[in-house]
Amino acid sequence: MVGNPAEAEDLTQEAFLQLFRKIHTFRGDAAFSTWLHRLAVNVVLMKLRKKSLVETSLDEPADAEDESSGPKRDVGAADPLIEGSVDRVHLERAVAELPPGYRMVFLLHDVQGYEHNEIAAIMDCSIGNSKSQLHKARTRLREILQDYARDLARQERLEAREKTASRE
Amino acid sequence: MRCSEFEEHTAHYPEQGLPAGGPAEAHLRDCPRCAVRFADLERIVTAASALPLLEPPERVWIALRARLEAEGMFRRRPSLLERVGVGVLLEPGAALATAAMCALAALLLLLPSRISGPGSGGNLASERALPTWSFPRIHQQLAATEAEESNDLLLRDPAVVASYRQSLLLVDNLIGTCQKSVDEDPNDEMARDYLLTAYQQKADLLSALSERDALGD
Numbered sequence: 001m002v003g004n005p006a007e008a009e010d011l012t013q014e015a016f017l018q019l020f021r022k023i024h025t026f027r028g029d030a031a032f033s034t035w036l037h038r039l040a041v042n043v044v045l046m047k048l049r050k051k052s053l054v055e056t057s058l059d060e061p062a063d064a065e066d067e068s069s070g071p072k073r074d075v076g077a078a079d080p081l082i083e084g085s086v087d088r089v090h091l092e093r094a095v096a097e098l099p100p101g102y103r104m105v106f107l108l109h110d111v112q113g114y115e116h117n118e119i120a121a122i123m124d125c126s127i128g129n130s131k132s133q134l135h136k137a138r139t140r141l142r143e144i145l146q147d148y149a150r151d152l153a154r155q156e157r158l159e160a161r162e163k164t165a166s167r168e
Numbered sequence: 169m170r171c172s173e174f175e176e177h178t179a180h181y182p183e184q185g186l187p188a189g190g191p192a193e194a195h196l197r198d199c200p201r202c203a204v205r206f207a208d209l210e211r212i213v214t215a216a217s218a219l220p221l222l223e224p225p226e227r228v229w230i231a232l233r234a235r236l237e238a239e240g241m242f243r244r245r246p247s248l249l250e251r252v253g254v255g256v257l258l259e260p261g262a263a264l265a266t267a268a269m270c271a272l273a274a275l276l277l278l279l280p281s282r283i284s285g286p287g288s289g290g291n292l293a294s295e296r297a298l299p300t301w302s303f304p305r306i307h308q309q310l311a312a313t314e315a316e317e318s319n320d321l322l323l324r325d326p327a328v329v330a331s332y333r334q335s336l337l338l339v340d341n342l343i344g345t346c347q348k349s350v351d352e353d354p355n356d357e358m359a360r361d362y363l364l365t366a367y368q369q370k371a372d373l374l375s376a377l378s379e380r381d382a383l384g385d
Binding site: 086088131 | 179180205208209211212213215216217218219221224225227228231232235236239241
């Protein structure tokens with residue numbers, strides 16, 4: 001989520017510390033795991049806010065963000081295939097580039113396997129919002145991975161050119 | 169169906185699959201751009217589900233425990249020495265007696281020739297001090313702790329109480345058996361060790377119960 005193992009360890013510790021501090025506030029309204037996840041999510045979001053990263057509201061449409069942060073697409077140009085760039089390393093790098101709100105929903109749903117109703121409870125948002133955030137997250141990921149695919153293709157072309165030049 | 173409609177239609181794929189034979193499926197067949205896009209999203213979902221979930225390393229839990237102890241939210245389980253042994257040893261009289269006996273034992277071991285003079289027989293083993301544990305004192309202190317814990321039993325979860333009583337019964341039986349062996353031969357070091365271990369188990373059990381208290385049960 002934070003893209004840095006040391007920071008992730010600190011936040012894990014902080015989340016469990018909060019758990020011990022706030023366990024008395026757990027009323028059993030939701031499943032304990034949901035409560036704990038929500039607490040952890042809050043710890044992470046607080047940290048990200050402090051770091052003044054770009055913030056994504058969970059209740060507002062993020063279209064503006066999409067337009068500004070996504071790559072400019074050439075109308076009529078063919079989309080590059082991302083097939084070669086969807087490996088673990090590239091995907092993890094791409095996930096790290098997502099805005100926090102998108103990243104959180106994507107990790108909870110597509111990586112950890114939570115359902116939208118559970119994510120809604122964890123993130124304190126509506127189910128529709130969770131679905132919409134997930135769709136935007138996947139679309140944004142595709143764009144990032146397309147960039148990687150373009151870079152890979154460019155690199156391969158350069159290498160091929162260098163090989164040809166060295167032969168001549 | 170237009171591309172934008174298709175995108176809207178497939179926004180929640182694969183949770184909501186494509187209806188077979190519907191306009192979305194037809195569009196997917198006819199529009200290469202949407203087909204690529206759709207395939208990419210499928211690849212992302214598949215790759216994401218294969219990402220490993222990482223467990224925090226052991227140092228996280230160690231550091232967490234240290235912070236909880238520092239904040240007084242978590243009581244470190246005291247060792248038997250701290251719970252009963254050191255309590256006995258730290259009393260001035262007992263501490264002096266123990267120190268004297270340890271010094272004597274060290275002297276006996278290090279300077280055998282001076283101690284075992286003519287006529288002494290030189291049998292040092294029989295002259296060595298026995299372990300200095302005062303079992304009656306340990307028993308007394310654990311009994312006091314047990315009484316203290318028993319006062320709060322009514323406030324606890326019945327399942328915890330039942331498990332606690334059952335464990336206590338087992339450990340008390342073990343103590344009884346070991347104590348009997350020690351009574352029969354007070355110099356039997358193995359029997360004393362077993363008795364000490366049994367008392368340690370009881371101390372651990374009482375510690376665990378009081379820890380649950382500290383965490384709010």
